[in-house]
Amino acid sequence: MQIGNFHHVTDKLCPRHQTYTWQSNDKVKAIDRKEPYYVEVCPVCVQEKIDKELTEITGEAVLNAELSQTYDLFxxxxxxxxxxxxxxxxxxxxxxxxxxxxxxxxxxxxxxxxxxxxxxxxxxxxxxxxxxxxxxxxxxxxxxxxxxxxxxxxxxxxxxxxxxxxxxxxxxxxxxxxxxxxxxxxxxxxxxxxxxxxxxxxxxxxxxxxxxxxxxxxxxxxxxxxxxxxxxxxxxxxxxxxxxxxxxxxxxxxxxxxxxxxxxxxxxxxxxxxx
Ligand SMILES: [Zn+2]
Structure with missing residues (x-):
């Protein structure tokens, strides 16, 4: 199955989510790799990672704002x-x-x-x-x-x-x-x-x-x-x-x-x- 021109759904399952993984249609180049390669990811894993990072960033901002009203006040x-x-x-x-x-x-x-x-x-x-x-x-x-x-x-x-x-x-x-x-x-x-x-x-x-x-x-x-x-x-x-x-x-x-x-x-x- 094609999703746009960039990646397709494979028949492999993410062991954590039992979701079919996505793979890039073309090989991509990366600085830390010698050879171009196909990127394969689990969409649920990716979303989880994004959510976690967002929570951490927001959490830190909230904590910093809170600190100026609380800890630093002393x-x-x-x-x-x-x-x-x-x-x-x-x-x-x-x-x-x-x-x-x-x-x-x-x-x-x-x-x-x-x-x-x-x-x-x-x-x-x-x-x-x-x-x-x-x-x-x-x-x-x-x-x-x-x-x-x-x-x-x-x-x-x-x-x-x-x-x-x-x-x-x-x-x-x-x-x-x-x-x-x-x-x-x-x-x-x-x-x-x-x-x-x-x-x-x-x-x-x-x-x-x-x-x-x-x-x-x-x-x-x-x-x-x-x-x-x-x-x-x-x-x-x-x-x-x-x-x-x-x-x-x-x-x-x-x-x-x-x-x-x-x-x-x-x-x-x-x-x-x-x-
Ligand atoms: Zn997953």
């Missing part, structure tokens, strides 16, 4: 102070039982959010200087890497709360900084949001005042829209209740359950002065 949009630039599990030193417990909690939380695809918020609470920010950042980085490693990248952001509000405040008068709405849009869509040092933005430490209203409203609106927010704070439960409205405190505690680590009162200040 480095692009997180606010990480120079001091914490290298903070990860690798640089987390364990110099005592409390450090070990804190690190174990961090690794457990990584498993909870990654392997178990857990939901709800998480809290790390302790006095200033116990290493909360370092550990929080280590958790964030690992989560970002773990999801990427299995080609299901998720968006992860690390933001110090006081810097968040400074950025919004900067946009009040000037055109730089991110406006409140832009910031809200970004933060509410992120898969895993890490809020560093919640409470620092309040004037609690200085005057015992409530955090200002617009900040509380922002946090309430944000947490109300979100599922997985990992928060570290110097404030204990009683202090949280003094600084924030009860409705905000309940959003902070949303789904926390077992996802909470409280550094013991006597936890050593890792930034201890040498005198």
């Amino acid at each position: 480095e692009r949009k997180s606010i990480i102070t120079p001091k914490l630039q290298s903070a990860s599990y690798k640089t987390f030193t364990v110099s005592g039982e409390i450090d070990k417990q804190a690190k174990d909690f961090g690794l457990w939380l990584n498993e909870y959010y990654f392997k178990n695809e857990g939901t709800g918020n998480a809290i790390l609470q302790g006095r200033p200087g116990v290493g909360k920010s370092h550990l929080t950042l280590a958790i964030a980085r690992k989560l970002n890497e773990d999801w990427k490693a299995i080609k299901k990248p998720k968006s992860v952001l690390f933001i110090p709360v006081n810097r968040l509000f400074q950025t919004i405040q900067a946009s009040f008068n000037k055109s730089d900084g991110m406006s409140r709405d832009e910031m809200m849009k970004l933060l509410e869509r992120v898969d895993y949001l890490f809020l560093d040092d919640l409470g620092k933005e309040s004037t609690f430490g200085n005057h015992g005042n409530e955090a200002s209203n617009w900040k509380q409203e922002f946090l309430y609106e944000l947490l109300d829209m979100r599922g997985k927010t990992i928060i570290n704070t110097n404030l204990n439960g009683e202090q949280l209740k003094k600084v924030y409205d009860p409705s905000l405190v309940s959003r902070i505690m949303d789904g926390v359950g077992k996802n909470i680590f409280v550094y013991p009162e006597h936890a050593e200040d890792r930034r201890k002065l040498p005198f």
